[in-house]
Amino acid sequence: MTTGQQMGVIGAGIMGVGIAYVFAAAGCQVTLVEPEPARAERALETVRVQAARALERGRLTSAQADGLPGRVRTIRSVGELPMETDLVVEAVPERPELKRRVLAQAGARRPVVLASNTSGLSIDGLAAPLRRPGDFLGLHFFNPVWRMPLVEIVRGTRTTEATLQRAREAAELMGKETVVVRDAPGFATSRLGVAIGLEAMRMLEEGVASAEDIDRAMELGYRHPMGPLRLSDLVGLDVRLDIARHLTKTYGPRFEPPGILLEKVAAAELGRKTGRGFYDWGGA
Incomplete structure:
Protein backbone atom coordinates (compact mmCIF):
# COMPACT_ATOMS: atom_id res chain seq x y z
CA MET A 1 0.00 0.00 0.00
CA THR A 2 1.19 3.52 -0.78
CA THR A 3 0.45 7.11 0.19
CA GLY A 4 -2.60 8.70 -1.41
CA GLN A 5 -4.76 5.62 -0.98
CA GLN A 6 -8.33 5.69 0.27
CA MET A 7 -8.79 4.49 3.84
CA GLY A 8 -11.99 4.18 5.82
CA VAL A 9 -12.45 4.16 9.59
CA ILE A 10 -15.78 3.36 11.23
CA GLY A 11 -16.35 4.97 14.62
CA ALA A 12 -14.95 8.26 15.92
CA GLY A 13 -14.17 7.15 19.45
CA ILE A 14 -10.68 7.35 20.93
CA MET A 15 -9.34 4.49 18.82
CA GLY A 16 -11.11 5.46 15.59
CA VAL A 17 -9.78 9.01 15.73
CA GLY A 18 -6.28 7.75 16.41
CA ILE A 19 -6.40 5.33 13.47
CA ALA A 20 -7.74 8.05 11.18
CA TYR A 21 -4.92 10.35 12.29
CA VAL A 22 -2.08 7.90 11.58
CA PHE A 23 -3.51 7.09 8.15
CA ALA A 24 -3.69 10.80 7.34
CA ALA A 25 -0.18 11.37 8.70
CA ALA A 26 1.00 8.69 6.27
CA GLY A 27 -0.45 10.70 3.38
CA CYS A 28 -3.67 8.72 2.89
CA GLN A 29 -7.14 10.11 2.25
CA VAL A 30 -9.36 9.08 5.16
CA THR A 31 -13.12 8.80 5.42
CA LEU A 32 -14.29 8.62 9.04
CA VAL A 33 -17.79 7.26 9.67
CA GLU A 34 -19.55 8.82 12.65
CA PRO A 35 -23.35 9.30 12.83
CA GLU A 36 -23.25 11.80 15.72
CA PRO A 37 -22.38 15.30 14.38
CA ALA A 38 -20.94 16.54 17.68
CA ARG A 39 -18.63 13.56 18.00
CA ALA A 40 -17.59 13.89 14.36
CA GLU A 41 -16.63 17.53 14.95
CA ARG A 42 -14.68 16.61 18.08
CA ALA A 43 -12.84 13.99 16.07
CA LEU A 44 -11.78 16.53 13.45
CA GLU A 45 -10.66 18.92 16.19
CA THR A 46 -8.60 16.13 17.78
CA VAL A 47 -6.89 15.53 14.44
CA ARG A 48 -6.10 19.25 14.14
CA VAL A 49 -4.77 19.47 17.70
CA GLN A 50 -2.66 16.35 17.37
CA ALA A 51 -1.16 17.59 14.09
CA ALA A 52 -0.20 20.84 15.82
CA ARG A 53 1.40 18.97 18.71
CA ALA A 54 3.33 16.73 16.32
CA LEU A 55 4.63 19.87 14.60
CA GLU A 56 5.76 21.33 17.94
CA ARG A 57 7.59 18.11 18.79
CA GLY A 58 9.30 17.91 15.42
CA ARG A 59 7.45 14.79 14.29
CA LEU A 60 5.86 16.58 11.34
CA THR A 61 7.06 19.38 9.10
CA SER A 62 4.99 22.53 8.75
CA ALA A 63 3.74 21.40 5.33
CA GLN A 64 2.81 17.96 6.66
CA ALA A 65 0.97 19.38 9.67
CA ASP A 66 -0.91 21.93 7.55
CA GLY A 67 -2.06 19.31 5.04
CA LEU A 68 -2.93 16.51 7.45
CA PRO A 69 -6.36 17.66 8.74
CA GLY A 70 -7.61 18.20 5.20
CA ARG A 71 -7.08 14.53 4.42
CA VAL A 72 -9.72 13.48 6.97
CA ARG A 73 -13.42 13.91 6.20
CA THR A 74 -16.43 12.63 8.10
CA ILE A 75 -19.61 10.97 6.85
CA ARG A 76 -22.74 9.85 8.69
CA SER A 77 -23.16 6.23 7.54
CA VAL A 78 -21.20 3.21 6.35
CA GLY A 79 -23.23 3.27 3.13
CA GLU A 80 -21.52 6.54 2.19
CA LEU A 81 -18.03 5.00 2.17
CA PRO A 82 -16.39 5.19 -1.26
CA MET A 83 -16.72 1.95 -3.19
CA GLU A 84 -13.60 -0.19 -3.31
CA THR A 85 -11.77 1.68 -0.57
CA ASP A 86 -8.29 0.24 -0.11
CA LEU A 87 -8.67 -0.53 3.59
CA VAL A 88 -11.56 -0.13 6.02
CA VAL A 89 -10.99 -0.49 9.77
CA GLU A 90 -14.00 -0.96 12.04
CA ALA A 91 -13.49 0.65 15.47
CA VAL A 92 -16.92 0.57 17.11
CA PRO A 93 -17.54 -0.64 20.71
CA GLU A 94 -16.70 -4.25 21.61
CA ARG A 95 -20.17 -5.68 21.06
CA PRO A 96 -20.19 -8.66 18.67
CA GLU A 97 -23.64 -8.00 17.19
CA LEU A 98 -22.82 -4.36 16.49
CA LYS A 99 -19.47 -5.21 14.95
CA ARG A 100 -20.91 -7.94 12.72
CA ARG A 101 -23.63 -5.60 11.47
CA VAL A 102 -21.19 -2.79 10.73
CA LEU A 103 -18.68 -5.12 9.09
CA ALA A 104 -21.34 -6.63 6.83
CA GLN A 105 -22.31 -3.11 5.69
CA ALA A 106 -18.68 -2.18 5.12
CA GLY A 107 -17.99 -5.41 3.24
CA ALA A 108 -20.72 -4.50 0.75
CA ARG A 109 -18.60 -1.47 -0.25
CA ARG A 110 -15.97 -3.92 -1.57
CA PRO A 111 -12.88 -2.71 0.31
CA VAL A 112 -9.65 -4.41 -0.75
CA VAL A 113 -9.01 -5.20 2.93
CA LEU A 114 -11.57 -5.13 5.74
CA ALA A 115 -10.34 -5.15 9.33
CA SER A 116 -11.64 -4.99 12.87
CA ASN A 117 -9.81 -3.17 15.64
CA THR A 118 -11.22 -5.62 18.20
CA SER A 119 -8.94 -6.28 21.15
CA GLY A 120 -10.24 -9.78 21.83
CA LEU A 121 -13.31 -10.90 19.88
CA SER A 122 -13.01 -13.84 17.50
CA ILE A 123 -12.09 -12.79 13.96
CA ASP A 124 -13.76 -15.92 12.57
CA GLY A 125 -16.90 -15.09 14.55
CA LEU A 126 -16.95 -11.53 13.21
CA ALA A 127 -16.37 -12.85 9.68
CA ALA A 128 -19.54 -14.98 9.72
CA PRO A 129 -21.78 -12.54 7.75
CA LEU A 130 -19.09 -11.47 5.27
CA ARG A 131 -19.25 -12.36 1.59
CA ARG A 132 -15.46 -12.34 1.26
CA PRO A 133 -14.00 -13.55 4.58
CA GLY A 134 -10.62 -14.01 2.92
CA ASP A 135 -10.29 -10.21 2.74
CA PHE A 136 -10.90 -9.83 6.48
CA LEU A 137 -8.58 -9.84 9.51
CA GLY A 138 -7.93 -8.10 12.79
CA LEU A 139 -5.82 -4.96 13.08
CA HIS A 140 -5.47 -4.31 16.79
CA PHE A 141 -4.09 -0.82 17.44
CA PHE A 142 -3.01 0.52 20.84
CA ASN A 143 -3.90 3.73 22.60
CA PRO A 144 -2.71 6.40 21.97
CA VAL A 145 -2.47 5.25 18.36
CA TRP A 146 -0.21 8.13 17.27
CA ARG A 147 2.45 7.09 19.83
CA MET A 148 2.20 3.34 20.27
CA PRO A 149 4.41 1.52 17.73
CA LEU A 150 2.61 -1.83 17.58
CA VAL A 151 -0.21 -3.20 15.45
CA GLU A 152 -1.25 -6.76 16.27
CA ILE A 153 -2.41 -8.49 13.08
CA VAL A 154 -4.90 -11.26 13.78
CA ARG A 155 -5.29 -13.82 11.04
CA GLY A 156 -8.59 -15.67 10.76
CA THR A 157 -8.77 -19.21 9.41
CA ARG A 158 -9.93 -17.88 6.02
CA THR A 159 -7.72 -14.78 5.80
CA THR A 160 -5.65 -15.00 2.60
CA GLU A 161 -1.92 -14.49 2.28
CA ALA A 162 -2.57 -11.49 0.03
CA THR A 163 -4.74 -9.86 2.68
CA LEU A 164 -2.12 -10.51 5.34
CA GLN A 165 0.58 -8.95 3.16
CA ARG A 166 -1.54 -5.87 2.45
CA ALA A 167 -2.14 -5.45 6.18
CA ARG A 168 1.58 -5.58 6.83
CA GLU A 169 2.16 -2.97 4.12
CA ALA A 170 -0.50 -0.69 5.63
CA ALA A 171 1.12 -0.94 9.05
CA GLU A 172 4.53 -0.22 7.55
CA LEU A 173 3.10 2.81 5.76
CA MET A 174 1.96 4.14 9.15
CA GLY A 175 5.39 3.51 10.64
CA LYS A 176 4.14 0.67 12.84
CA GLU A 177 5.76 -2.61 13.84
CA THR A 178 3.64 -5.76 13.58
CA VAL A 179 3.17 -9.14 15.18
CA VAL A 180 0.98 -11.77 13.56
CA VAL A 181 -1.13 -14.05 15.74
CA ARG A 182 -3.77 -16.62 15.01
CA ASP A 183 -7.39 -16.12 15.98
CA ALA A 184 -7.32 -17.30 19.60
CA PRO A 185 -9.38 -15.64 22.36
CA GLY A 186 -7.57 -12.56 23.61
CA PHE A 187 -4.95 -12.91 20.87
CA ALA A 188 -1.52 -12.29 22.42
Whole structure:
Protein backbone atom coordinates (compact mmCIF):
# COMPACT_ATOMS: atom_id res chain seq x y z
CA MET A 1 0.00 0.00 0.00
CA THR A 2 1.19 3.52 -0.78
CA THR A 3 0.45 7.11 0.19
CA GLY A 4 -2.60 8.70 -1.41
CA GLN A 5 -4.76 5.62 -0.98
CA GLN A 6 -8.33 5.69 0.27
CA MET A 7 -8.79 4.49 3.84
CA GLY A 8 -11.99 4.18 5.82
CA VAL A 9 -12.45 4.16 9.59
CA ILE A 10 -15.78 3.36 11.23
CA GLY A 11 -16.35 4.97 14.62
CA ALA A 12 -14.95 8.26 15.92
CA GLY A 13 -14.17 7.15 19.45
CA ILE A 14 -10.68 7.35 20.93
CA MET A 15 -9.34 4.49 18.82
CA GLY A 16 -11.11 5.46 15.59
CA VAL A 17 -9.78 9.01 15.73
CA GLY A 18 -6.28 7.75 16.41
CA ILE A 19 -6.40 5.33 13.47
CA ALA A 20 -7.74 8.05 11.18
CA TYR A 21 -4.92 10.35 12.29
CA VAL A 22 -2.08 7.90 11.58
CA PHE A 23 -3.51 7.09 8.15
CA ALA A 24 -3.69 10.80 7.34
CA ALA A 25 -0.18 11.37 8.70
CA ALA A 26 1.00 8.69 6.27
CA GLY A 27 -0.45 10.70 3.38
CA CYS A 28 -3.67 8.72 2.89
CA GLN A 29 -7.14 10.11 2.25
CA VAL A 30 -9.36 9.08 5.16
CA THR A 31 -13.12 8.80 5.42
CA LEU A 32 -14.29 8.62 9.04
CA VAL A 33 -17.79 7.26 9.67
CA GLU A 34 -19.55 8.82 12.65
CA PRO A 35 -23.35 9.30 12.83
CA GLU A 36 -23.25 11.80 15.72
CA PRO A 37 -22.38 15.30 14.38
CA ALA A 38 -20.94 16.54 17.68
CA ARG A 39 -18.63 13.56 18.00
CA ALA A 40 -17.59 13.89 14.36
CA GLU A 41 -16.63 17.53 14.95
CA ARG A 42 -14.68 16.61 18.08
CA ALA A 43 -12.84 13.99 16.07
CA LEU A 44 -11.78 16.53 13.45
CA GLU A 45 -10.66 18.92 16.19
CA THR A 46 -8.60 16.13 17.78
CA VAL A 47 -6.89 15.53 14.44
CA ARG A 48 -6.10 19.25 14.14
CA VAL A 49 -4.77 19.47 17.70
CA GLN A 50 -2.66 16.35 17.37
CA ALA A 51 -1.16 17.59 14.09
CA ALA A 52 -0.20 20.84 15.82
CA ARG A 53 1.40 18.97 18.71
CA ALA A 54 3.33 16.73 16.32
CA LEU A 55 4.63 19.87 14.60
CA GLU A 56 5.76 21.33 17.94
CA ARG A 57 7.59 18.11 18.79
CA GLY A 58 9.30 17.91 15.42
CA ARG A 59 7.45 14.79 14.29
CA LEU A 60 5.86 16.58 11.34
CA THR A 61 7.06 19.38 9.10
CA SER A 62 4.99 22.53 8.75
CA ALA A 63 3.74 21.40 5.33
CA GLN A 64 2.81 17.96 6.66
CA ALA A 65 0.97 19.38 9.67
CA ASP A 66 -0.91 21.93 7.55
CA GLY A 67 -2.06 19.31 5.04
CA LEU A 68 -2.93 16.51 7.45
CA PRO A 69 -6.36 17.66 8.74
CA GLY A 70 -7.61 18.20 5.20
CA ARG A 71 -7.08 14.53 4.42
CA VAL A 72 -9.72 13.48 6.97
CA ARG A 73 -13.42 13.91 6.20
CA THR A 74 -16.43 12.63 8.10
CA ILE A 75 -19.61 10.97 6.85
CA ARG A 76 -22.74 9.85 8.69
CA SER A 77 -23.16 6.23 7.54
CA VAL A 78 -21.20 3.21 6.35
CA GLY A 79 -23.23 3.27 3.13
CA GLU A 80 -21.52 6.54 2.19
CA LEU A 81 -18.03 5.00 2.17
CA PRO A 82 -16.39 5.19 -1.26
CA MET A 83 -16.72 1.95 -3.19
CA GLU A 84 -13.60 -0.19 -3.31
CA THR A 85 -11.77 1.68 -0.57
CA ASP A 86 -8.29 0.24 -0.11
CA LEU A 87 -8.67 -0.53 3.59
CA VAL A 88 -11.56 -0.13 6.02
CA VAL A 89 -10.99 -0.49 9.77
CA GLU A 90 -14.00 -0.96 12.04
CA ALA A 91 -13.49 0.65 15.47
CA VAL A 92 -16.92 0.57 17.11
CA PRO A 93 -17.54 -0.64 20.71
CA GLU A 94 -16.70 -4.25 21.61
CA ARG A 95 -20.17 -5.68 21.06
CA PRO A 96 -20.19 -8.66 18.67
CA GLU A 97 -23.64 -8.00 17.19
CA LEU A 98 -22.82 -4.36 16.49
CA LYS A 99 -19.47 -5.21 14.95
CA ARG A 100 -20.91 -7.94 12.72
CA ARG A 101 -23.63 -5.60 11.47
CA VAL A 102 -21.19 -2.79 10.73
CA LEU A 103 -18.68 -5.12 9.09
CA ALA A 104 -21.34 -6.63 6.83
CA GLN A 105 -22.31 -3.11 5.69
CA ALA A 106 -18.68 -2.18 5.12
CA GLY A 107 -17.99 -5.41 3.24
CA ALA A 108 -20.72 -4.50 0.75
CA ARG A 109 -18.60 -1.47 -0.25
CA ARG A 110 -15.97 -3.92 -1.57
CA PRO A 111 -12.88 -2.71 0.31
CA VAL A 112 -9.65 -4.41 -0.75
CA VAL A 113 -9.01 -5.20 2.93
CA LEU A 114 -11.57 -5.13 5.74
CA ALA A 115 -10.34 -5.15 9.33
CA SER A 116 -11.64 -4.99 12.87
CA ASN A 117 -9.81 -3.17 15.64
CA THR A 118 -11.22 -5.62 18.20
CA SER A 119 -8.94 -6.28 21.15
CA GLY A 120 -10.24 -9.78 21.83
CA LEU A 121 -13.31 -10.90 19.88
CA SER A 122 -13.01 -13.84 17.50
CA ILE A 123 -12.09 -12.79 13.96
CA ASP A 124 -13.76 -15.92 12.57
CA GLY A 125 -16.90 -15.09 14.55
CA LEU A 126 -16.95 -11.53 13.21
CA ALA A 127 -16.37 -12.85 9.68
CA ALA A 128 -19.54 -14.98 9.72
CA PRO A 129 -21.78 -12.54 7.75
CA LEU A 130 -19.09 -11.47 5.27
CA ARG A 131 -19.25 -12.36 1.59
CA ARG A 132 -15.46 -12.34 1.26
CA PRO A 133 -14.00 -13.55 4.58
CA GLY A 134 -10.62 -14.01 2.92
CA ASP A 135 -10.29 -10.21 2.74
CA PHE A 136 -10.90 -9.83 6.48
CA LEU A 137 -8.58 -9.84 9.51
CA GLY A 138 -7.93 -8.10 12.79
CA LEU A 139 -5.82 -4.96 13.08
CA HIS A 140 -5.47 -4.31 16.79
CA PHE A 141 -4.09 -0.82 17.44
CA PHE A 142 -3.01 0.52 20.84
CA ASN A 143 -3.90 3.73 22.60
CA PRO A 144 -2.71 6.40 21.97
CA VAL A 145 -2.47 5.25 18.36
CA TRP A 146 -0.21 8.13 17.27
CA ARG A 147 2.45 7.09 19.83
CA MET A 148 2.20 3.34 20.27
CA PRO A 149 4.41 1.52 17.73
CA LEU A 150 2.61 -1.83 17.58
CA VAL A 151 -0.21 -3.20 15.45
CA GLU A 152 -1.25 -6.76 16.27
CA ILE A 153 -2.41 -8.49 13.08
CA VAL A 154 -4.90 -11.26 13.78
CA ARG A 155 -5.29 -13.82 11.04
CA GLY A 156 -8.59 -15.67 10.76
CA THR A 157 -8.77 -19.21 9.41
CA ARG A 158 -9.93 -17.88 6.02
CA THR A 159 -7.72 -14.78 5.80
CA THR A 160 -5.65 -15.00 2.60
CA GLU A 161 -1.92 -14.49 2.28
CA ALA A 162 -2.57 -11.49 0.03
CA THR A 163 -4.74 -9.86 2.68
CA LEU A 164 -2.12 -10.51 5.34
CA GLN A 165 0.58 -8.95 3.16
CA ARG A 166 -1.54 -5.87 2.45
CA ALA A 167 -2.14 -5.45 6.18
CA ARG A 168 1.58 -5.58 6.83
CA GLU A 169 2.16 -2.97 4.12
CA ALA A 170 -0.50 -0.69 5.63
CA ALA A 171 1.12 -0.94 9.05
CA GLU A 172 4.53 -0.22 7.55
CA LEU A 173 3.10 2.81 5.76
CA MET A 174 1.96 4.14 9.15
CA GLY A 175 5.39 3.51 10.64
CA LYS A 176 4.14 0.67 12.84
CA GLU A 177 5.76 -2.61 13.84
CA THR A 178 3.64 -5.76 13.58
CA VAL A 179 3.17 -9.14 15.18
CA VAL A 180 0.98 -11.77 13.56
CA VAL A 181 -1.13 -14.05 15.74
CA ARG A 182 -3.77 -16.62 15.01
CA ASP A 183 -7.39 -16.12 15.98
CA ALA A 184 -7.32 -17.30 19.60
CA PRO A 185 -9.38 -15.64 22.36
CA GLY A 186 -7.57 -12.56 23.61
CA PHE A 187 -4.95 -12.91 20.87
CA ALA A 188 -1.52 -12.29 22.42
CA THR A 189 -1.57 -8.74 23.76
CA SER A 190 -5.04 -8.64 25.33
CA ARG A 191 -4.57 -12.02 26.96
CA LEU A 192 -1.27 -11.01 28.56
CA GLY A 193 -2.33 -7.44 29.32
CA VAL A 194 -5.61 -8.44 30.95
CA ALA A 195 -3.92 -11.15 33.05
CA ILE A 196 -1.48 -8.59 34.47
CA GLY A 197 -4.18 -5.96 34.89
CA LEU A 198 -6.57 -8.27 36.75
CA GLU A 199 -3.82 -9.44 39.12
CA ALA A 200 -2.90 -5.81 39.82
CA MET A 201 -6.57 -5.13 40.66
CA ARG A 202 -6.64 -8.09 43.04
CA MET A 203 -3.49 -6.79 44.75
CA LEU A 204 -5.11 -3.37 45.18
CA GLU A 205 -8.29 -4.99 46.47
CA GLU A 206 -6.27 -7.01 49.02
CA GLY A 207 -4.37 -3.93 50.20
CA VAL A 208 -0.97 -5.21 49.03
CA ALA A 209 0.01 -1.72 47.85
CA SER A 210 -1.49 1.49 46.49
CA ALA A 211 -2.38 1.83 42.83
CA GLU A 212 0.54 4.21 42.40
CA ASP A 213 3.06 1.82 43.94
CA ILE A 214 1.79 -1.22 42.05
CA ASP A 215 2.20 0.72 38.83
CA ARG A 216 5.64 2.08 39.78
CA ALA A 217 6.78 -1.47 40.57
CA MET A 218 6.03 -2.56 37.01
CA GLU A 219 7.38 0.62 35.43
CA LEU A 220 10.68 0.63 37.32
CA GLY A 221 11.14 -3.08 37.96
CA TYR A 222 10.08 -4.41 34.56
CA ARG A 223 10.44 -1.31 32.39
CA HIS A 224 6.76 -1.21 31.48
CA PRO A 225 6.09 2.25 30.00
CA MET A 226 2.86 2.44 32.01
CA GLY A 227 1.64 0.50 35.02
CA PRO A 228 -1.28 -1.96 34.64
CA LEU A 229 -3.81 0.06 36.64
CA ARG A 230 -3.14 3.35 34.87
CA LEU A 231 -3.22 1.48 31.57
CA SER A 232 -6.57 -0.06 32.51
CA ASP A 233 -7.92 3.43 33.16
CA LEU A 234 -6.65 4.53 29.76
CA VAL A 235 -8.18 1.55 27.95
CA GLY A 236 -11.47 1.86 29.85
CA LEU A 237 -12.55 -0.33 32.76
CA ASP A 238 -15.72 -1.32 30.92
CA VAL A 239 -13.58 -2.58 28.04
CA ARG A 240 -11.34 -4.45 30.48
CA LEU A 241 -14.41 -6.06 32.05
CA ASP A 242 -15.87 -7.14 28.71
CA ILE A 243 -12.58 -8.76 27.69
CA ALA A 244 -12.17 -10.46 31.08
CA ARG A 245 -15.65 -11.96 30.83
CA HIS A 246 -14.96 -13.13 27.29
CA LEU A 247 -11.69 -14.78 28.32
CA THR A 248 -13.30 -16.39 31.37
CA LYS A 249 -15.68 -18.28 29.09
CA THR A 250 -12.72 -19.81 27.26
CA TYR A 251 -9.89 -20.10 29.78
CA GLY A 252 -11.74 -20.42 33.06
CA PRO A 253 -11.59 -18.70 36.46
CA ARG A 254 -8.08 -17.27 36.15
CA PHE A 255 -9.64 -14.46 34.11
CA GLU A 256 -12.61 -13.97 36.45
CA PRO A 257 -13.00 -10.19 36.99
CA PRO A 258 -12.31 -9.12 40.59
CA GLY A 259 -14.94 -7.37 42.67
CA ILE A 260 -13.19 -4.00 42.55
CA LEU A 261 -13.51 -3.95 38.75
CA LEU A 262 -17.20 -4.89 38.87
CA GLU A 263 -17.83 -2.16 41.46
CA LYS A 264 -16.10 0.55 39.48
CA VAL A 265 -17.91 -0.28 36.26
CA ALA A 266 -21.25 -0.38 38.10
CA ALA A 267 -20.44 3.08 39.52
CA ALA A 268 -19.56 4.37 36.01
CA GLU A 269 -15.96 4.93 37.12
CA LEU A 270 -14.54 3.76 33.81
CA GLY A 271 -11.16 5.48 33.82
CA ARG A 272 -9.94 8.51 31.96
CA LYS A 273 -13.02 8.81 29.75
CA THR A 274 -15.27 9.42 32.78
CA GLY A 275 -12.67 11.26 34.89
CA ARG A 276 -12.27 8.57 37.52
CA GLY A 277 -11.18 4.94 37.68
CA PHE A 278 -8.24 3.67 39.70
CA TYR A 279 -6.98 7.24 39.38
CA ASP A 280 -8.63 10.64 39.51
CA TRP A 281 -8.25 12.14 36.03
CA GLY A 282 -9.65 15.52 36.99
CA GLY A 283 -12.75 15.22 34.82
CA ALA A 284 -10.65 14.42 31.70
